[in-house]
Amino acid sequence: MKRNSKLEGIVIRNYRIQDFHKGAVIFSPDTGIFHAIVYGGYKGKSKLGPSVQPLCRGKFDVYHDPVKKSNKILEYESFAVYEDIKSDLKKYFTALSWLEISVKSHGGGESRSDFYSLLSAALDTLELLPEALLDRLAVQFLLRTAILLGGNLNPNECGLCGKKIASEEPLYYSRADACFSCSNCSGIQAQAALISAGIKKYIEYSLKNSLETSLNAVIDNNLLKYFKSLLYNIIEEYLEENLLTLKTGKDYLF
Numbered sequence: 001m002k003r004n005s006k007l008e009g010i011v012i013r014n015y016r017i018q019d020f021h022k023g024a025v026i027f028s029p030d031t032g033i034f035h036a037i038v039y040g041g042y043k044g045k046s047k048l049g050p051s052v053q054p055l056c057r058g059k060f061d062v063y064h065d066p067v068k069k070s071n072k073i074l075e076y077e078s079f080a081v082y083e084d085i086k087s088d089l090k091k092y093f094t095a096l097s098w099l100e101i102s103v104k105s106h107g108g109g110e111s112r113s114d115f116y117s118l119l120s121a122a123l124d125t126l127e128l129l130p131e132a133l134l135d136r137l138a139v140q141f142l143l144r145t146a147i148l149l150g151g152n153l154n155p156n157e158c159g160l161c162g163k164k165i166a167s168e169e170p171l172y173y174s175r176a177d178a179c180f181s182c183s184n185c186s187g188i189q190a191q192a193a194l195i196s197a198g199i200k201k202y203i204e205y206s207l208k209n210s211l212e213t214s215l216n217a218v219i220d221n222n223l224l225k226y227f228k229s230l231l232y233n234i235i236e237e238y239l240e241e242n243l244l245t246l247k248t249g250k251d252y253l254f
C-alpha cells in the first residue's frame with residue numbers, strides 16, 4: 001500500500017483495539033480486504049469513529065505507516081449508509097452472508113473489481129427493495145458471485161463431458177465436480193441434484209440480462225428458495241469453507 005491513498009470501500013466489521021481505538025475491516029476494489037484504524041474512534045467526541053461502521057460505503061483517506069505496518073484512517077466521505085438493511089433482520093442476514101463471502105473469497109479473488117461492483121449494486125438495491133423480492137435479489141447475487149468465483153454454471157452444456165444440453169433435457173448439479181452435468185454423467189454421481197426446467201430457464205434468462213432486469217423475472221417461490229440454498233452450497237464448495245452466517249441467520253435466510 002502507498003503511504004497516502006484515497007480508497008473506496010465497504011466496511012465489513014469493526015473491532016476494538018486497546019480501549020478507544022476502532023479497527024475496521026474494509027473491502028476496497030483497489031486493494032482488496034484491508035484493516036485500518038480510527039485512532040480514538042470509540043471516544044465520545046470522535047467525529048470519524050461513529051461513521052466508520054459495518055454496512056456503509058464511502059471513500060477513505062488512508063495513511064500507511066510502513067514501520068508499524070498499519071493503516072490509519074484520516075478522513076472518510078460517506079457514499080451510502082445502509083440503514084434499512086440494518087433495521088430488517090432478513091435483509092441484514094442476507095447482507096452479512098454477502099460480506100462473509102467477500103472476506104472468505106479474499107474480495108472475489110481475481111474478479112475483485114467486478115465482485116466489488118456487484119456487491120455495491122446489490123447492497124444499494126437491497127436497501128430499497130420490497131421484501132417480496134428479497135429471495136430474487138439473493139439468488140441473483142449468489143448466481144453472479146458463483147460465476148465470478150470461477151464457477152462454470154452454463155446451463156446449456158455438461159461441465160463433465162461437454163455435451164450440449166437442450167432446453168427440454170434434464171440438468172443436474174454435480175456436487176463432486178461443482179458444475180452442471182447431463183443425465184448420463186449425473187448417473188455416475190452419488191450426490192447429483194436435479195435442476196428443474198424452471199430454474200434452468202431462470203438461469204438462462206439471468207445470464208443474458210443485468211441484475212436489475214433479472215429481478216423482474218417471475219419464478220415459483222419454492223424453486224427460488226431451493227435454488228438459493230443450492231447456490232449457498234455451491235459457493236461454500238468453492239470457498240472450501242462453511243459460511244457462519246448461514247448458521248447464525250438460518251431463521252431469517254431460509
Ligand SMILES: [Zn+2]
Pocket residue numbers: 158159160161162163181182183184185186
Ligand atoms: Zn455429460
